[in-house]
Amino acid sequence: xxxxxxxxxxxxxxxxxxxxxxxxxxxxxxxxxxxxxxxxxxxxxxxxxxxxxxxxxxxxxxxxxxxxxxxxxxxxxxxxxxxxxxxxxxxxxxxxxxxxxxxxxxxxxxxxxxxxxxxxxxxxxxxxxxxxxxxxxxxxxxxxxxxxxxxxxxxxxxxxxxxxxxxxxxxxxxxxxxxxxxxxxxxxxxxxxxxxxxxxxxxxxxxxxxxxxxxxxxxxxxxxxxxxxxxxxxxxxxxxxxxxx
Amino acid sequence: xxxxxxxxxxxxxxxxxxxxxxxxxxxxxxxxxxxxxxxxxxxxxxxxxxxxxxxxxxxxxxxxxxxxxxxxxxxxxxxxxxxxxxxxxxxxxxxxxxxxxxxxxxxxxxxxxxxxxxxxxxxxxxxxxxxxxxxxxxxxxxxxxxxxxxxxxxxxxxxxxxxxxxxxxxxxxxxxxxxxxxxxxxxxxxxxxxxxxxxxxxxxxxxxxxxxxxxxxxxxxxxxxxxxxxxxxxxxxxxxxxxxxxxxxxxxxxxxxxxxxxxxxxxxxxxxxxxxx
Numbered sequence: 001x002x003x004x005x006x007x008x009x010x011x012x013x014x015x016x017x018x019x020x021x022x023x024x025x026x027x028x029x030x031x032x033x034x035x036x037x038x039x040x041x042x043x044x045x046x047x048x049x050x051x052x053x054x055x056x057x058x059x060x061x062x063x064x065x066x067x068x069x070x071x072x073x074x075x076x077x078x079x080x081x082x083x084x085x086x087x088x089x090x091x092x093x094x095x096x097x098x099x100x101x102x103x104x105x106x107x108x109x110x111x112x113x114x115x116x117x118x119x120x121x122x123x124x125x126x127x128x129x130x131x132x133x134x135x136x137x138x139x140x141x142x143x144x145x146x147x148x149x150x151x152x153x154x155x156x157x158x159x160x161x162x163x164x165x166x167x168x169x170x171x172x173x174x175x176x177x178x179x180x181x182x183x184x185x186x187x188x189x190x191x192x193x194x195x196x197x198x199x200x201x202x203x204x205x206x207x208x209x210x211x212x213x214x215x216x217x218x219x220x221x222x223x224x225x226x227x228x229x230x231x232x233x234x235x236x237x238x239x240x241x242x243x244x245x
Numbered sequence: 246x247x248x249x250x251x252x253x254x255x256x257x258x259x260x261x262x263x264x265x266x267x268x269x270x271x272x273x274x275x276x277x278x279x280x281x282x283x284x285x286x287x288x289x290x291x292x293x294x295x296x297x298x299x300x301x302x303x304x305x306x307x308x309x310x311x312x313x314x315x316x317x318x319x320x321x322x323x324x325x326x327x328x329x330x331x332x333x334x335x336x337x338x339x340x341x342x343x344x345x346x347x348x349x350x351x352x353x354x355x356x357x358x359x360x361x362x363x364x365x366x367x368x369x370x371x372x373x374x375x376x377x378x379x380x381x382x383x384x385x386x387x388x389x390x391x392x393x394x395x396x397x398x399x400x401x402x403x404x405x406x407x408x409x410x411x412x413x414x415x416x417x418x419x420x421x422x423x424x425x426x427x428x429x430x431x432x433x434x435x436x437x438x439x440x441x442x443x444x445x446x447x448x449x450x451x452x453x454x455x456x457x458x459x460x461x462x463x464x465x466x467x468x469x470x471x472x473x474x475x476x477x478x479x480x481x482x483x484x485x486x487x488x489x490x491x492x493x494x495x496x497x498x499x500x501x502x503x504x505x506x507x508x509x510x511x512x513x514x515x516x517x518x519x520x521x522x
Binding site (some may be wrong): 001003006039042065079080084085087088090091092094095096097099112113115116117142143144145198223 | 363366381416
């Protein structure tokens with residue numbers, strides 16, 4: 001009675017370690033039907049309606065020139081604030097059997113979950129919202145662990161291409177977008193995080209008012225990381241798109 | 246295999262499972278997080294000042310109905326699981342761990358046990374532990390190394406010891422033990438009390454019976470001596486059942502604790518024991 005289908009995930013993830021580790025522009029994978037449609041349908045209505053009024057945007061992470069880093073994006077990390085069905089998904093994604101599959105796929109041993117879900121949990125972005133390209137904070141300030149993997153699950157049913165909100169993965173030099181992944185319901189994207197794993201959905205969402213781009217995010221850590229990835233502790237690093245003022 | 250996909254496969258085609266298949270997603274949680282959250286704040290001082298080392302005993306941690314559900318699926322010693330069983334003799338030649346079985350692969354346990362183990366590693370419970378113990382930045386062990394479900398067979402024992410202080414896989418510092426007991430109708434004379442001993446191993450300060458629904462939480466250091474060192478007197482067919490979770494931090498402020506991945510065993514002196522609770 002697990003939520004995840006481990007036979008399927010071993011095939012779709014653990015046995016695709018080479019694809020994951022050699023992916024361009026950095027190790028990543030998109031797994032369709034990661035959650036069955038019935039679970040997506042169960043979780044979708046549990047996303048609370050965002051209550052964001054004009055002037056209440058989180059400007060705490062604005063770029064140095066005052067440009068917003070993220071716009072009309074809200075998230076809930078606190079486990080107790082969400083329905084138990086969502087909590088059970090967190091718990092299973094943070095438990096040993098799933099983490100073992102992540103380790104086999106990524107080649108990263110001894111991954112640790114963050115049950116406090118710092119920066120993670122459920123995310124949603126309203127129409128016209130965006131999340132600028134960025135590389136994630138690389139160290140958990142509370143747990144004192146190194147951030148290694150992001151796992152994103154999308155819950156966007158009936159989401160035509162024109163709505164946008166694709167996850168973009170850019171080259172290390174931020175010269176070009178190498179991959180665009182539509183945030184399709186049931187799809188999971190996992191990628192390795194370093195100080196140059198540039199990702200975001202930087203173009204304003206074109207979905208209609210009343211709809212939002214919905215996702216769930218969990219991050220995984222290790223104690224220590226390879227020397228060639230060690231760039232000193234930093235908060236989120238934001239990037240404008242090439243040519244953007 | 247996931248429960249939803251197994252339903253699909255049984256029918257040979259994809260179709261929506263009946264509504265009751267969501268029971269596991271929607272079932273109420275097992276632990277009373279709201280009550281435990283309040284108790285953690287109220288009991289923090291008692292916990293942190295407890296002798297011989299910071300600890301607390303919480304009765305009714307697990308409601309009797311949940312204990313029953315868990316016992317129904319608690320695997321017997323003869324079941325075909327890869328039970329860890331290591332009968333240990335210390336370097337001094339003493340038998341220190343005898344007839345103790347452990348198992349930690351959550352996906353091979355039943356839904357009630359899995360649920361409890363998940364809840365005990367959840368962010369909500371970690372916050373409760375932080376408030377109770379005053380230890381910040383607790384890290385759960387998804388692999389449940391050394392933990393999970395435990396049962397000790399008749400005649401078995403676990404000598405008094407201080408736990409390893411360093412997690413060998415993650416290189417983290419071990420800080421807390423959480424033990425939940427599952428023994429219904431446990432006779433006084435069957436023994437198996439958890440004993441807490443003073444740092445100098447001269448006094449047993451507390452004897453806690455392993456009664457169903459009871460939880461014991463304590464700090465681990467190189468001098469947090471504990472065990473159930475006297476052979477169990479329960480009849481054949483009964484075992485002493487518990488759940489054990491260990492929690493870690495990356496680094497620790499009490500720098501006098503030496504990092505070791507060895508368990509430190511002790512003999513108990515022949516002294517008077519406190520009354521068992």
